[in-house]
Amino acid sequence: MEILNVQDLCKSYGKGEAKVDALKHVSFSLEKGEFAAVIGESGSGKTTLLNCIGALDTPTSGQILLDGQDLFSMKEEERTIFRRRSIGFIFQSFQLVSELNVEQNIIFPLLLDYRRPNQTDVEEILELLGLQDRRKHLPGQLSGGQQQRVAIGRALITRPRLILADEPTGNLDSRNSRDVIALLTSASRRYRQTILMITHNRNLTASVDRVFQVSDGILTDLGGTADEALS
Amino acid sequence: MKHYLDLIPLSARLHRRQSRMTRICIFLAVFLVSVMFGMADMYLQGATRREIEENGDWHCAFSSIDSGTASLIAARPEVRESEWVHETEDIFVVRFSLFCPITEVIAEIQEQNQLSDEQVHIHTSLLSLQGQLKGTSMSRIYEISFFLSVLVVLTSVLMISSSLNSSVSQRTEFFGLLRCLGASRKQILRLVRKEALYWCRTAIPAGLGLSILVICLLSAAMRKISPQWFSSMPVFGISFVSLAAGSLLGLAAVLLAARSPARLASGVSPLEAASGNAHQAASFHHAANTRFFRIETALGVHHAAARKKSWLLMTGAFAVCVCLFLCFSTLVDFMENAMMPKAWTPELSIASDTNTCSISPELFQETARSDSVKRVYGRMFAYNVPAMIDGKPCSSNLISQEENQFRWAEASLLAGSIDAAAEELNQVLIVSEDADLAGSTIILSIDGKEHAVTVAGVLSDSPLARDEGTETILCSEASFTALTGEQGYTILDIQFKNSASEEDVSYIKSLFSGGVVFTDSLNQIRQQRNLYRAFAVLVYGFLSIITAITVFHIMNTIRMGAASQTRQYGIMRAAGMSSRQLIKMIRAEALTYAVSGILLGCFLGIPMHWVVYVSLITTFWGLSWSVPWPALGFIICVILFTSLLSCRGPARRLRAMSITEALRTQ
Numbered sequence: 022m023e024i025l026n027v028q029d030l031c032k033s034y035g036k037g038e039a040k041v042d043a044l045k046h047v048s049f050s051l052e053k054g055e056f057a058a059v060i061g062e063s064g065s066g067k068t069t070l071l072n073c074i075g076a077l078d079t080p081t082s083g084q085i086l087l088d089g090q091d092l093f094s095m096k097e098e099e100r101t102i103f104r105r106r107s108i109g110f111i112f113q114s115f116q117l118v119s120e121l122n123v124e125q126n127i128i129f130p131l132l133l134d135y136r137r138p139n140q141t142d143v144e145e146i147l148e149l150l151g152l153q154d155r156r157k158h159l160p161g162q163l164s165g166g167q168q169q170r171v172a173i174g175r176a177l178i179t180r181p182r183l184i185l186a187d188e189p190t191g192n193l194d195s196r197n198s199r200d201v202i203a204l205l206t207s208a209s210r211r212y213r214q215t216i217l218m219i220t221h222n223r224n225l226t227a228s229v230d231r232v233f234q235v236s237d238g239i240l241t242d243l244g245g246t247a248d249e250a251l252s
Numbered sequence: 253m254k255h256y257l258d259l260i261p262l263s264a265r266l267h268r269r270q271s272r273m274t275r276i277c278i279f280l281a282v283f284l285v286s287v288m289f290g291m292a293d294m295y296l297q298g299a300t301r302r303e304i305e306e307n308g309d310w311h312c313a314f315s316s317i318d319s320g321t322a323s324l325i326a327a328r329p330e331v332r333e334s335e336w337v338h339e340t341e342d343i344f345v346v347r348f349s350l351f352c353p354i355t356e357v358i359a360e361i362q363e364q365n366q367l368s369d370e371q372v373h374i375h376t377s378l379l380s381l382q383g384q385l386k387g388t389s390m391s392r393i394y395e396i397s398f399f400l401s402v403l404v405v406l407t408s409v410l411m412i413s414s415s416l417n418s419s420v421s422q423r424t425e426f427f428g429l430l431r432c433l434g435a436s437r438k439q440i441l442r443l444v445r446k447e448a449l450y451w452c453r454t455a456i457p458a459g460l461g462l463s464i465l466v467i468c469l470l471s472a473a474m475r476k477i478s479p480q481w482f483s484s485m486p487v488f489g490i491s492f493v494s495l496a497a498g499s500l501l502g503l504a505a506v507l508l509a510a511r512s513p514a515r516l517a518s519g520v521s522p523l524e525a526a527s528g529n530a531h532q533a534a535s536f537h538h539a540a541n542t543r544f545f546r547i548e549t550a551l552g553v554h555h556a557a558a559r560k561k562s563w564l565l566m567t568g569a570f571a572v573c574v575c576l577f578l579c580f581s582t583l584v585d586f587m588e589n590a591m592m593p594k595a596w597t598p599e600l601s602i603a604s605d606t607n608t609c610s611i612s613p614e615l616f617q618e619t620a621r622s623d624s625v626k627r628v629y630g631r632m633f634a635y636n637v638p639a640m641i642d643g644k645p646c647s648s649n650l651i652s653q654e655e656n657q658f659r660w661a662e663a664s665l666l667a668g669s670i671d672a673a674a675e676e677l678n679q680v681l682i683v684s685e686d687a688d689l690a691g692s693t694i695i696l697s698i699d700g701k702e703h704a705v706t707v708a709g710v711l712s713d714s715p716l717a718r719d720e721g722t723e724t725i726l727c728s729e730a731s732f733t734a735l736t737g738e739q740g741y742t743i744l745d746i747q748f749k750n751s752a753s754e755e756d757v758s759y760i761k762s763l764f765s766g767g768v769v770f771t772d773s774l775n776q777i778r779q780q781r782n783l784y785r786a787f788a789v790l791v792y793g794f795l796s797i798i799t800a801i802t803v804f805h806i807m808n809t810i811r812m813g814a815a816s817q818t819r820q821y822g823i824m825r826a827a828g829m830s831s832r833q834l835i836k837m838i839r840a841e842a843l844t845y846a847v848s849g850i851l852l853g854c855f856l857g858i859p860m861h862w863v864v865y866v867s868l869i870t871t872f873w874g875l876s877w878s879v880p881w882p883a884l885g886f887i888i889c890v891i892l893f894t895s896l897l898s899c900r901g902p903a904r905r906l907r908a909m910s911i912t913e914a915l916r917t918q
Contacts (some may be wrong), residue, residue: 078912116915130827131553132542133827135547159539
């Protein structure tokens with residue numbers, strides 16, 4: 022079942038001679054429960070692609086369908102609500118709300134939706150992330166690895182159809198990186214969630230289903246793992 | 253760039269927009285203090301000059317003293333000048349140095365030379381103007397002026413400080429970077445302080461320049477409006493006292509205000525230079541309470557209240573605005589009582605020269621018909637009428653009143669009803685402190701006949717109750733005629749229209765052919781009204797500036813607060829916060845500051861208002877203090893409305909900014 026469909030996506034910055042085409046006619050789709058990675062050089066357009074898919078940024082042209090719904094045909098308020106229910110984000114620099122503790126950060130998208138969190142779900146996620154004894158800690162009192170796990174919990178709590186992860190291991194050491202990828206893989210398998218992850222680290226593509234490469238704004242589908250495809 | 257402090261002008265050029273509000277705050281503070289001191293100085297210069305012209309430039313005169321005593325006095329080090337004045341008797345006048353305690357010196361001279369009180373004549377009015385007499389009304393006014401300027405400076409300190417604080421917290425990572433690159437804490441302290449002083453370079457001269465212009469204009473306007481009072485004010489006088497006060501207080505305010513932000517900046521850890529969540533640990537010590545409020549409200553309140561120092565600073569700044577407004581608003585009451593003629597003040601009084609009811613009702617009608625006349629009110633007097641009040645015999649004055657006068661009497665009604673006395677026959681009002689008299693019967697003996705009248709109401713005071721030991725009884729004209737048989741008036745009081753001239757006054761006078769005494773105070777009353785208007789412009793001008801400062805400050809604070817949290821807002825939006833929720837959160841934050849500021853402002857400002865009111869109004873006019881609801885209500889509305897209004901700008905800016913852009917903001 023197709024969850025994400027990107028058609029002819031373009032994104033440009035600036036005007037005239039200063040115009041930069043960050044994305045050039047990008048098209049691809051992802052199935053439910055698929056774990057895909059996007060690799061590419063710095064400045065190649067990976068983050069722009071992720072931001073456009075997540076509706077954090079507006080594309081210049083093209084269409085993005087999430088579960089059959091066109092993100093950019095919605096009004097801003099409607100799109101925000103759709104986004105918080107259907108897309109989970111994981112950022113390289115965690116982007117946690119500094120004045121909320123671990124538990125509050127995890128249930129934040131539910132609170133924004135004025136929904137009462139199901140305590141069993143919260144406990145399950147805290148256990149999965151190994152953060153039960155840190156639930157009352159503020160982000161500033163956590164290590165980088167722990168903060169990223171909180172960010173993963175926040176992305177999982179609404180059981181979104183799509184999780185977008187922008188270099189989720191970029192600020193972590195190799196052990197924490199492995200843990201994070203394991204968590205994402207297990208979430209993808211357990212909850213049948215589609216994950217699109219940006220990474221620099223080709224080693225991390227070993228556990229993904231598909232790999233895309235972005236180069237100079239052009240997306241190429243490499244098929245299976247990067248090493249497989251490149252070899 | 254030769255020195256690390258050369259960073260300041262470069263950074264100032266880059267952050268021109270951010271520092272604009274700080275510069276406006278410094279400018280307004282300097283302007284306000286300079287105008288306050290300048291106007292006071294100009295008035296005092298003028299009043300002193302007039303006093304010297306009218307009564308001479310001397311502080312103390314000694315009469316009936318011999319030349320030996322005179323030379324002893326003249327030889328004292330405190331005496332600047334002395335001379336003999338030959339009028340009806342030989343008087344030795346002395347001018348002291350203003351830098352000595354003149355009253356104490358005079359007392360010492362009197363004691364040492366064994367002079368009686370009759371021999372020593374102190375020039376009280378001049379000494380009072382020169383601030384040398386303690387406990388006088390003038391010295392009380394000086395004390396209050398000083399207190400108000402301290403309040404202005406305090407407001408400026410808090411405003412500049414919170415504005416600098418916001419600017420510093422927006423650049424935490426910049427200071428972290430400087431620390432990373434090897435800047436010591438002391439160097440960062442110096443940098444922030446110098447930065448604040450750098451803004452003074454333009455803000456202080458601008459404030460002083462405008463204050464000179466405004467003082468000149470106001471002085472000229474006051475000379476023109478009320479020459480009787482202000483003709484001696486300098487035309488193009490520059491008040492050096494005000495320039496010095498403005499510059500010094502401005503600099504002091506900036507240096508005081510920069511202390512806390514400088515410490516904040518110097519406390520930034522080099523870790524802050526690394527982007528991400530490094531600064532989160534320092535920012536918050538406990539999590540927001542999401543149990544009782546909706547998430548956006550909880551976060552808004554928490555944003556405001558969690559950073560204790562900046563919350564206190566903001567609450568303090570808002571509270572000082574409330575205090576300042578309340579204290580300055582007493583000047584409106586002061587002005588009204590001191591300068592505004594009472595509603596019943598006549599511009600021309602025509603009184604029977606025999607104190608009888610000799611002015612015919614026809615003359616009353618004819619006067620009232622004149623185009624220039626706005627209002628005529630007549631009174632019929634019956635003096636020394638024997639009366640029996642509450643069973644006790646006494647003498648009374650029976651006075652008739654018409655509709656307007658009954659209306660004015662309402663303010664002093666202690667018990668009973670004014671309407672009954674105005675409309676019904678044989679119903680009267682009595683001026684007494686005994687409210688129980690309402691409803692009692694008074695027996696009046698007029699022309700050998702006894703008349704029983706009922707007390708419809710009791711008044712605490714009346715401008716007509718002038719004779720000690722004689723009761724004042726007021727009734728309607730119909731009752732007066734029924735009791736005494738008289739139909740004519742004893743006094744006609746006339747108020748003219750604004751367009752009336754001296755010729756109109758003469759015309760009214762010409763209607764009367766003898767038998768009356770005229771008291772013409774048209775010019776004096778007009779001057780007094782003009783004076784009131786001049787002061788009203790001044791006081792309301794000040795109140796407007798204070799309100800403007802409050803509005804500027806609130807807008808600036810909320811705008812800068814929102815700007816410093818752009819990234820946090822970006823994070824929340826990325827996690828799914830809608831624009832509506834974002835606006836609600838900014839509003840909750842703004843209202844937290846506003847409500848806490850208002851509460852503290854009421855807690856401090858109402859007692860302050862009481863102190864100023866009692867010193868300025870109760871002392872002089874005996875009016876009792878009450879909570880200044882209109883002023884309080886107005887400033888509370890201004891603060892709440894401005895707080896909500898100031899959320900619009902940041903909210904619009906944040907909405908227009910894409911989430912990715914907000915996340916990239918430092």
